[in-house]
Amino acid sequence: MKIFRADYVFPISADPIINGYVTIDDQNKIIAVSDQVPKGFEHVPVENLSGVITPGFVNAHCHVELSHLHGKVQKGGGLVQFIKNLQAIRNSTPQEIEAAAIKADSEMYENGIVAVGDISNSDITIPIKAKSKIYYHTFVETFSFTPERAQTTFEGALKLMDQFKPQPCSITPHAPYSVSKELFKLLKRYCDDHPNKNVISIHNQESEEENKFYRYKLGAFNDLYAHFGIDISYFKPQARNSLQSVIPLLTNKQDILMVHNTTTNLKDIYFIKRFDRRINWCFCPNANLYIEDALPKIDLFLDQGFNLTLGTDSLASNNKLCILSEMKVLQDNFASLNLERLLKWATLNGATLLGIDKEKGSLDPGKTPGLNLITGLDDLKITAETKVKKLV
Known part of the structure; x- marks a missing residue:
């Protein structure tokens, strides 16, 4: 005792x-x-x-497998340039990736984090999570903006998810700009067939360029697809923001975590309320400042009836994996946020999202x-x- x-x-x-x-x-x-x-x-x-x-804190959004990129991706420049830089240096030896991930896991534990919603694109973190003192829910990420590759991509993600089992895990889309409508439909069908068993997490509106592309098919994302040799001739402007475009493609049988939300506006929030979707929000302010030098309009989300959570994103876009640090940035920039409210976002709300609120x-x-x-x-x-x- x-x-x-x-x-x-x-x-x-x-x-x-x-x-x-x-x-x-x-x-x-x-x-x-x-x-x-x-x-x-x-x-x-x-x-x-x-x-x-x-x-103990709950980190609702992280990328442990990117920890080897700490300090290697240039700050600023916006999301599109960040993606280009990240993909150019992402590959490394399994030994380097594993060592950095182990160190990040230990860092989070020492920083009082007891549970993590972690994005994975490979199997390299499976043994680390199996031995960790932290509870992990792994979001196996799927992305392909090419309609013809939807089925193959989806099946590959299912196979990777099977490798993570029996660890808590689910299959999830990456972002509106990296998931085709056909792939979204496959994910929705899977979630509808597995109600309450496949919580999903999606990167949302990290940059105004994302909204510009969805509304008008203009801006920096055109350069991004050209840079990676992706043919987007099939894509038609949606005449509305990316969030409003993909919400109808998402399941209503499962909790959905919208991550970042840097440029989400009040019209987007009201649009969501018109749909029967179980939306949660996650804010990663240090990463937003690192990539876009901007913060979400936090006050728009308050008292709207949503579950609000906090994350760190990865060490590719953050100096440390520390929820307290995220709380400080929000407190310093939004007078409406006090310690009691921020602590709820950092603890119970994250645990509720991950389905572990009976324990943590x-x-x-x-x-x-x-x-x-x-x-x-x-x-x-x-x-x-x-x-x-x-x-x-």
Whole structure:
């Protein structure tokens, strides 16, 4: 048995507790969360801490297999240039990729992350995830903007997903600009046939160029397809943003995570509300600044009834895999965001998306969510001195 006392305890599922106590057993399961030592546990030593105790963090969007690209992809220049640069240097030896992924996994664990929604295009992270102390849900990503390759691409992704099993995994589209309508239809049919068993994650509106291409078939994405030798003569302008174009192609039987959302506007959000789709949102602000030097219009998403989560994206587009760092960027740029709200995005909302909210995400008796200690706050605001320490 252990009892921790801190200046504040944020259970997430209940109001914060001043001078709160968290009691756990030898399996790190929550026994009690209260404003005093629970009755019958007076004999257990109390570890007094300065700071805020929270559940472990959930990183809803990451690419562990890209960790070997840390510091190698030039900042700025926009999404299209980022994709070109990434693909030019992405390949490396399996040993280098594996070593960097192992280091990234360890970094996330030390940064208080207990669960990750991770994008994979290969099988290289399977043994790493099998041994990890972190819970992983792998999104096996599929992409092909060429209609004729839809069936072959889809079947290849299914085979890769079978390799990840029995680890939690699902098949998912990459982005509107990299998935043909034919491939979207195959994914929708699969999700409809496996209700509540294939949560999907899709990169959404990272750049205004994406919307420009879908609306008018103009802009930098034309250069991108030409750069990779992809024939897009079949594609017709949709006269609406990319999100509005693909929403009707997505399943209504499964949760959908829209990631990045850098240029998503209010009309897009209202458009989604007209459809029976289970939309969640994920924000990765450090990656948005790294690639586009822009942030999503966060205030548009507040109090709209959606599940909002946080991610780090990859080390190709971020300096570190740290949810606290993502929270700080959002807090510094949006006055409407306080610590309590951000912590819910960073814990329970991510756990709910991944279907592990009965075990993680909040400090409720019977759960094993992990415990983080956040220090260096100034009146419950994240500062340059704020740090996270994993307690259990």
